[in-house]
Amino acid sequence: MTDARAVRFDTFGGPEVLYVTSIPMPSPGPGEVVVAVRAAGINPGESGIRTGSLEFRYTTSFPCGEGSDLAGVVTAVGPGVTAFAVGDEVLGFSWTRSSHATHTAVPVTQLIPKPPALSWEVAGALYVxxxxxxxxxxxxxxxxxxxxxxxxxxxxxxxxxxxxxxxxxxxxxxxxxxxxxxxxxxxxxxxxxxxxxxxxxxxxxxxxxxxxxxxxxxxxxxxxxxxxxxxxxxxxxxxxxxxxxxxxxxxxxxxQASTVDVLTYMAGLVADGTLEIPIAATYPLDDVAKAFAELDHRHTRGKIVLVPAP
Incomplete structure (x- = not known):
């Protein structure tokens, strides 16, 4: 695959402003890996960024990507990376609004190994x-x-x-x-x-x-x-x-709690059954607008998750 696909929006508005487009395949910089995203949760904060209601706190430039939750498989490693290798299953977070995509580059300091007990949907819904x-x-x-x-x-x-x-x-x-x-x-x-x-x-x-x-x-x-x-x-x-x-x-x-230590602790509690993350619905990446339309009703129990095609 020479290109990746990612969610974008070019103006503030409702879910209808979201679209999926081809982007150059990400390449990992020093200390980064590229992850083929298997699952990525969606969150109310992302709706607030998209509508502009959180612009006072999180500024936006267009075209804008979105997404912080992610779980997937490492497909490339950058210079200096020893913590992960190609083929490793990981979960974690992006701070560059990039996880609602088929592939994204992520610093290894924002990833942990995916516990085998977690499904892709749960792992991809975990971070936020x-x-x-x-x-x-x-x-x-x-x-x-x-x-x-x-x-x-x-x-x-x-x-x-x-x-x-x-x-x-x-x-x-x-x-x-x-x-x-x-x-x-x-x-x-x-x-x-x-x-x-x-x-x-x-x-x-x-x-x-x-x-x-x-x-x-x-x-x-x-x-x-x-x-x-x-x-x-x-x-x-x-x-x-x-x-x-x-x-x-x-x-x-x-x-205030975005650390691999906290993420590892919480992932462990979910993996051993102490906590559960209800999955309300899953949507393919191309249906991102429908996913956010459901989320924006504010009556979802648990998480809605995007599932890009492997």
């Missing part, structure tokens, strides 16, 4: 949700026996956040639709429906108080956490950056 959940749980410093509320508890990051909190002995109030009650309860959380009078429902579910709040959806939940009387240093949002700055709460996410 795993490192974000780890950072959010670490930020609030929850102790066993404490009660933590989590908004968007059945989403991609939410499902892992709930499980990681429960793994650490925390009581979890999972804010989600009634359709997610069975999943949340099966994973040890208390489902609390979002909507009007949510504060009253949360207080009823936790009469002894809520110790911390993790927001995975938007600024209204930062306001809610403050209304509930939760201290600012026990509130973390992964998405409401402007509200966090204005109100003085934490905003720690994947950027």
């Amino acid at each position: 949700v795993a490192c974000t959940a780890f950072a959010a749980v670490r930020a609030i410093a929850a102790e066993p026996g404490e009660t933590v509320a989590v908004s968007a508890a059945a989403g991609g990051v939410g499902t892992l956040t709930v499980q990681l909190l429960r793994h650490r002995g925390v009581r979890v109030l999972g804010i989600a639709s009634p359709s997610n009650r069975d999943w949340l309860e099966a994973h040890g959380a208390v489902q609390v429906s979002y909507g009007p009078d949510l504060a009253a429902r949360l207080r009823a579910a936790a009469p002894d108080g809520i110790d911390a709040f993790i927001d995975l959806f938007g600024p209204q939940y930062v306001d809610l956490a403050l209304e509930l009387g939760i201290p600012k240093d026990r509130i973390n949002t992964i998405i409401a950056f402007q509200a966090a700055e204005r109100l003085g709460v934490m905003a720690e996410g994947s950027e």
